[in-house]
Amino acid sequence: MSGAKNISPATLEAVLNAAKTLGYERNHLAQSLRSGRTGMLGLVIPDIANPFWAEVARGAQDKAAQSGASLLIFSSDWNLEREASHLRALRQVRVDGAIVNPVENRIDDLARFGMPVVLIGSSAEQHPELPSVGSDIAQGVELGLNHLKSLGHHRPVFLLGQFGRLAHVKFQRAIHDHFVAQGEDPDTLVIEQGDYTAESGNAAMQRILVSSSPRPICLFAANDLMALGALLAVRDAGLSCPEDVSILGFDGIPTGLFSDPGLSTIAKPARGIGDRAMTLLQAQLSGETSHDRIVLPCHLVPRGTLQDLSGSETSKLTARG
Amino acid sequence: MSGAKNISPATLEAVLNAAKTLGYERNHLAQSLRSGRTGMLGLVIPDIANPFWAEVARGAQDKAAQSGASLLIFSSDWNLEREASHLRALRQVRVDGAIVNPVENRIDDLARFGMPVVLIGSSAEQHPELPSVGSDIAQGVELGLNHLKSLGHHRPVFLLGQFGRLAHVKFQRAIHDHFVAQGEDPDTLVIEQGDYTAESGNAAMQRILVSSSPRPICLFAANDLMALGALLAVRDAGLSCPEDVSILGFDGIPTGLFSDPGLSTIAKPARGIGDRAMTLLQAQLSGETSHDRIVLPCHLVPRGTLQDLSGSETSKLTARG
């Protein structure tokens, strides 16, 4: 009787002692079968080997461990079929709930998922009825744009990801809004397209270098990997950063610390996202009905890839975060 | 009756149809309770947010998913207590087996772990009775040393990790053996100590630069993070790599691609380790008794941190892997 009711302390102790001496261990399985709760939670992300998602996983993991819950982690590889298969697996082992970063924007299956879910990432916006945790892309973009402006970069070239992704839409909308607010025409901006890989960033920078973009060039990439790829392209072209081209990334992956110069970037609170999502999920499991939709702020990590064109001493860059 | 025995095909089909129309789903929990098999596997590694271990996890994850098994991943943070707690959690949820990278060399608890286990990493050597998968440190070190020699670096400075770790012992022994085989005195080698972090690599390189090491300096680090930290220190000292100092890392993390120059390194087959370990575990679960002890070879990833002192054109470095 390891619950909690009205038992005499003496009996309790006796039972506990007996249990200890006998090496008794409660069978979690039977307990789960009876109670309908397994104490297991699921996490479905694109790729556990991707530094950003690994951080998110770590945040969720730590939070789960705090309350003795176990976490099942699955990588969907941005593949809808694989995601569905993982979701099926989660339901099969009867996890109590799950955190998922949906591959596509339409998540019909998720709606009828039949268990508590909290969404992470941009797609959350599509499902107002589900609790979610994401980073504030709009605020991050605004932060980056203002920082660039303070350094004298007024019209950076943008390097965005795939059109399909909601993150792309959000990023573009934030850019649009910023320039409209500035009284400038957003349709005259130069926007390059990549696919979030370093290779695509590299290719994009090569295109930019041969194009007639006004110098000095400044690139604002939608993620760090593309920014890093672009940095490599600058170097391979025999140019130098930040003298010839300035680069600002987005994500805040640790790798940015080791490039030369260190990658200036807008960091998303990766671990915080995992942590908060887990908190929300656990709240939901304990019966709270608050459909929170948390949006965490991004912050600036100034390193060395941005040249200061403003001439003012006050806005000098910190060398390496 | 979704097992397999001697049932009339007609009945089977009838039942299957009924199940489908009724939307019946077998309860995995009850099945597990009855059969004693949960179809869940565990993985305990130091840190899922560490790129190397994330790769290992990914390898294991993919293999597990292939056979419909779910993987519980835990991060021990090189903390014995946390490891024990995670092991307890794994037993609690009745995983069928686990892959673990033990924090310490003595794994008394593991021996009596009471479930199929396969070890990964250096500590495996301590437990000949357990199946294991690791990378061939000795071969990797030999490979690195021979490559360095072919470039004209005959006595590199070594940067090793903590003394306690078995990986340290293995690395040092490999170095020792190499120089003894060369007829040189291994005791005259310069060996610096770090703790596998970039910061410790940075500090070590600073010490080396002020010391009276014979120039040109060549560093062989026991992991990539320390190598990368050292590279940063070289740059901060106003020196350049590989002209003033050559650096060779060990691990093969993707981050090494983005440093400038790209980090030359000895790569461990991270994903392969996870994959093979999972294969071994599953073999064990299906009743095979072979106590395999797999050792995977490392390979050279030449990038730009090594200067060619040999003067021969044949051994020119590939620019960036």
Place this chain on the structure above:
DNA sequence: ATGAAAGCGCTAACAC
């Protein structure tokens, strides 16, 4: 070839 029954280890509800 099929149906009935027992029981995996636990918890919730009820009677003592």
Place this chain on the structure above:
DNA sequence: GTGTTAGCGCTTTCAT
């Protein structure tokens, strides 16, 4: 307060 009982959904065994 404490002991008893009935299942959670499945699989295995035994009788039909």
